[in-house]
Amino acid sequence: MSELLQFLLSGVTVGAVYALVALGFTIIYNASDVVNFAQGEFVMLGGMTTVFVHAAGAPLPLAVLAAIVLTAALGVAMNKLAIEPARGAPVVSLVIITIGASIFIRGAAQLIFDKQIHSFPAFSGDDPIRIMGATILPQSLWVIGGAVAVFIGLWLFFTRTLLGRAVLATSNNRLAAQLVGINTTFVMTLSFALSAGIGALAGVLVTPITLTSYDVGLGLALKGFAAAMLGGMGNPKGALVGGLALGLLEGLTAGYISSQYKDAAAFIVILAVLFFLPQGLFGRKSTDRV
Amino acid sequence: MLLVEGLRARYGRIEVLHGLDLAVNSGEIVTVIGANGAGKTTLLRCLSGVHPVAGGTVTFRGEILTGVPAWRRVGRGLAQSPEGRQIFTNLTVEENLRLGAYLFADERVEKDMADAFQMFPILKEKRNLVAGGLSGGQQQMLAMARALMGRPSCLLLDEPSMGLAPIIVAQIFDVVKALKALDVTVLLVEQNAFGALKIADRGYVMETGRITLDGPAEELIADPRIREAYLGI
Numbered sequence A: 001m002s003e004l005l006q007f008l009l010s011g012v013t014v015g016a017v018y019a020l021v022a023l024g025f026t027i028i029y030n031a032s033d034v035v036n037f038a039q040g041e042f043v044m045l046g047g048m049t050t051v052f053v054h055a056a057g058a059p060l061p062l063a064v065l066a067a068i069v070l071t072a073a074l075g076v077a078m079n080k081l082a083i084e085p086a087r088g089a090p091v092v093s094l095v096i097i098t099i100g101a102s103i104f105i106r107g108a109a110q111l112i113f114d115k116q117i118h119s120f121p122a123f124s125g126d127d128p129i130r131i132m133g134a135t136i137l138p139q140s141l142w143v144i145g146g147a148v149a150v151f152i153g154l155w156l157f158f159t160r161t162l163l164g165r166a167v168l169a170t171s172n173n174r175l176a177a178q179l180v181g182i183n184t185t186f187v188m189t190l191s192f193a194l195s196a197g198i199g200a201l202a203g204v205l206v207t208p209i210t211l212t213s214y215d216v217g218l219g220l221a222l223k224g225f226a227a228a229m230l231g232g233m234g235n236p237k238g239a240l241v242g243g244l245a246l247g248l249l250e251g252l253t254a255g256y257i258s259s260q261y262k263d264a265a266a267f268i269v270i271l272a273v274l275f276f277l278p279q280g281l282f283g284r285k286s287t288d289r290v
Numbered sequence B: 001m002l003l004v005e006g007l008r009a010r011y012g013r014i015e016v017l018h019g020l021d022l023a024v025n026s027g028e029i030v031t032v033i034g035a036n037g038a039g040k041t042t043l044l045r046c047l048s049g050v051h052p053v054a055g056g057t058v059t060f061r062g063e064i065l066t067g068v069p070a071w072r073r074v075g076r077g078l079a080q081s082p083e084g085r086q087i088f089t090n091l092t093v094e095e096n097l098r099l100g101a102y103l104f105a106d107e108r109v110e111k112d113m114a115d116a117f118q119m120f121p122i123l124k125e126k127r128n129l130v131a132g133g134l135s136g137g138q139q140q141m142l143a144m145a146r147a148l149m150g151r152p153s154c155l156l157l158d159e160p161s162m163g164l165a166p167i168i169v170a171q172i173f174d175v176v177k178a179l180k181a182l183d184v185t186v187l188l189v190e191q192n193a194f195g196a197l198k199i200a201d202r203g204y205v206m207e208t209g210r211i212t213l214d215g216p217a218e219e220l221i222a223d224p225r226i227r228e229a230y231l232g233i
Helices: A003-034 A039-055 A059-087 A090-113 A138-160 A163-172 A174-179 A185-210 A219-230 A235-255 A257-277 B042-048 B071-077 B093-100 B107-118 B120-127 B135-149 B167-181 B193-199 B218-223 B224-229
Strands: A128-131 A134-136 B004-013 B014-024 B029-036 B055-060 B078-081 B154-158 B185-190 B202-207 B210-216
Touching: A003 A039, A003 A138, A003 A163, A003 A235, A039 A090, A039 A185, A039 A219, A059 A090, A059 A185, A090 A219, A090 B042, A134 A138, A138 A163, A138 A185, A138 A235, A163 A174, A163 A185, A174 A185, A174 B055, A174 B071, A185 B029, A219 A235, A219 B193, A235 A257, A235 B055, A257 B202, A257 B210, B004 B042, B014 B029, B014 B055, B014 B210, B029 B042, B029 B193, B042 B078, B042 B154, B042 B185, B055 B093, B071 B078, B078 B135, B093 B107, B093 B135, B107 B120, B107 B135, B120 B135, B135 B154, B135 B167, B154 B202, B167 B185, B185 B193, B193 B218, B202 B218, B210 B218, B218 B224
Parallel strands: B029 B185, B029 B202, B078 B154, B154 B185
Antiparallel strands: A128 A134, B004 B014, B004 B055, B202 B210
16 A cells, blocks of 8 residues: 555656646647647756756755746747747648757757756755655655646636736637737747746756756656647646656556556557547547538 | 738749739728639738738828738737638637737727627627537627727728628628728628628729729629629629
8 A cells, every 4th residue: 555655656746747848848839839849858958057057156046046047038049049930831840840959959958068967955855754654755745836836827827817818819729819919929939938937847846856967858858748648739737637647657657567667658658649549638629610 | 091002922932912902991891802712811811910911011090011010900900800710719709709809908898898799699699608619600700799899990801701691691791881880991802792892882803813993882783894703693
């Protein structure tokens, strides 16, 4: 029993990270129909930037803030320099551009930072908390809490603010959004900033547990992509459910089968979703009438 | 109110509007008729700023619109009910209308919504339903109502009759005619030449990216060339 609980707790922790990465995919997909494969790089940059700003002498909270702001700025730059100039190109071309951006960012990170594995101190120490025979790291609670805060914040943003509505409207029908006076270019910029910022936050929260280096982005992007596909690309609720489900599946696979197979879980999920449920759990239902 | 001079537009390398001149005076209903593929929709897309202009100018209420992004044109009073309705299919009817008034946050929004419901009572009945489930005619009404929520002084209407039953078309044309009383100038693009000319003050005939004929609507209806080519008489 305590063993199961232990697997579930670690599953929820990684699941929260996957959910945040999947959310990043979802936000940009909604604004532009593009699957941004540089999403994992944003996560890497969050962790790495914090490490280096912290090492340069800045207090940890300040380093975290700097990492999130800088990554968000990079997301905006990527949109302005790589995606916007290619407007009108087929979506596949745009997706390939994001793969290029991802390789570029990874290479640049290798030069600007280094090739070592890094970490920084956990926010609330490393003493495990005992729950009914299982243990959980305080940093895991930060990860889970951070994810919950982001999802609630975003939900309020989309349902309660005019700008949030503008983002939803743009994702539903870009042309119509322009025709009612929504600045869709700004909505795109905002989506990249949000997406990159959320990715960076995920990287910051998880680094004390999983450590980071210049090349962690690719794996996270693939896991986050699997989670987004499972939940249904373009649906924030799907990102949350897909991320948690994938994390739990990984945790249980690692626990009951072998930790060597845990990465396989994500890819089996991708295949199964594509075969049996291409829309994902909460995918866009087509209610259009022609 | 709206002056188009030498307007050119292209898709890729293919030019589809070859220097188009057109004028709409304040308070008028002007229609542009023409066959499928004549470039009517492209014309409206250029006017709204959602398709790039390759040459010529669009002047609206004395201001040249070159370089003004689409979303700002709405704020200047130039709204469009686009081809294919383009409603927000997964939002409700009421949410669609509220987005139509995206630029405004005052009490008049409620009054405008009440007016829209009066104009199209069926929308009031369906106000809490998801717009994607409406019938074609209802979606068309919603698209027009949403454009009107933007408080336009000039409304661009793209093929409001497309794919609709004659009785619904008549209803929609009645509303267009009634816009005159509300001080909304209308530029109506239509394939349904007869219906459009009947409610319009003036008309333009468009063929493959050019205006080939223009004049008062009643003259165009009587013109033998028009009768043969567009009215099927």
